[in-house]
Amino acid sequence: MKTQKAANLSEITLNQKQTWGKGDFNEIARQNIVIAEALVSTVDPHPGQKVLDLACGSGTAALVAARRYCDVTGIDYVPELIDRARLRSEVSGLKAEFLVADVQDLPFPDNCFDVILSVYGVQFAPDQEKAASEMIRVCKPGGKIGLAGPVSEGWSGDFFSANGKYLPPPPPGVKPPSRWGTEQGLNELLGASARSIQSERRKALQYYLSTDHAVEVFSTWFGPTLRALDLIDDHQKENLLNDLKEVFERYNRADDGTAIVENTYMETIVDL
Numbered sequence: 352m353k354t355q356k357a358a359n360l361s362e363i364t365l366n367q368k369q370t371w372g373k374g375d376f377n378e379i380a381r382q383n384i385v386i387a388e389a390l391v392s393t394v395d396p397h398p399g400q401k402v403l404d405l406a407c408g409s410g411t412a413a414l415v416a417a418r419r420y421c422d423v424t425g426i427d428y429v430p431e432l433i434d435r436a437r438l439r440s441e442v443s444g445l446k447a448e449f450l451v452a453d454v455q456d457l458p459f460p461d462n463c464f465d466v467i468l469s470v471y472g473v474q475f476a477p478d479q480e481k482a483a484s485e486m487i488r489v490c491k492p493g494g495k496i497g498l499a500g501p502v503s504e505g506w507s508g509d510f511f512s513a514n515g516k517y518l519p520p521p522p523p524g525v526k527p528p529s530r531w532g533t534e535q536g537l538n539e540l541l542g543a544s545a546r547s548i549q550s551e552r553r554k555a556l557q558y559y560l561s562t563d564h565a566v567e568v569f570s571t572w573f574g575p576t577l578r579a580l581d582l583i584d585d586h587q588k589e590n591l592l593n594d595l596k597e598v599f600e601r602y603n604r605a606d607d608g609t610a611i612v613e614n615t616y617m618e619t620i621v622d623l
């Protein structure tokens with residue numbers, strides 16, 4: 352039974368890795384810069400501290416910490432995103448190390464980072480317990496974990512459920528990423544090792560030329576939308592794009608034809 356579960360989880364991980372490898376998340380990551388800036392400001396890593404950015408994509412949070420002269424490592428399981436993170440750090444003149452790795456199986460010894468960060472990243476791992484225990488294992492006692500991720504309501508919750516309607520349903524037993532955005536989920540995953548867990552709902556704005564442009568950006572570059580588009584017929588494609596536009600319109604705060612889309616997310620600071 353246990354082996355069956357492990358096999359399913361590695362199959363789901365492989366599937367997700369292929370999904371995130373589609374398109375180019377770096378094109379979406381510009382919208383996460385404000386979230387990463389806010390998270391680093393709250394966690395407040397000091398210069399010289401060892402910081403790990405989990406599921407770093409093209410390195411957004413890692414580079415924010417690197418600007419503070421932290422000793423930064425970022426990991427992601429999509430090699431093309433790690434290449435992009437290396438390029439971004441090089442052209443920005445920022446020092447950071449980037450490695451291809453899975454958040455559920457970290458290639459680091461115990462107790463080696465002062466701070467762990469993850470922006471809409473670790474939350475996607477299908478084995479949430481393993482991802483949580485890996486984070487705790489590599490973080491020093493007295494260290495801090497800072498997470499920013501989806502809650503079930505608001506733009507990202509609605510976007511993921513609109514997109515998810517066109518994907519095969521998650522296998523039974525796999526919990527949604529938004530579990531990390533609830534007090535109960537955080538307590539279940541991290542409570543036994545934490546001295547304190549503090550969460551706050553925060554808002555971040557995304558900027559596009561229009562809601563049509565927002566849909567175009569996601570349907571050109573965002574892996575989970577590209578995966579859905581690969582699986583469905585032309586009629587369903589039109590429905591998916593309309594559904595995504597409707598979500599962008601619901602949260603659009605601009606009245607001049609552009610799109611300034613309000614996202615609500617959970618920022619969590621865990622003291623170990």
Ligand SMILES: C[S@@+](CC[C@H](N)C(=O)[O-])C[C@H]1O[C@@H](n2cnc3c(N)ncnc32)[C@H](O)[C@@H]1O
Nearest residue numbers: 371380383406407408411427428453454470472
């Ligand atoms: C929404 S993107 C966020 C990327 C980045 N943190 C940012 O804010 O720009 C999710 C990222 O998680 C990565 N990811 C998802 N599951 C992962 C896993 N099990 N191990 C490593 N990376 C993972 C994906 O490859 C993708 O880059």
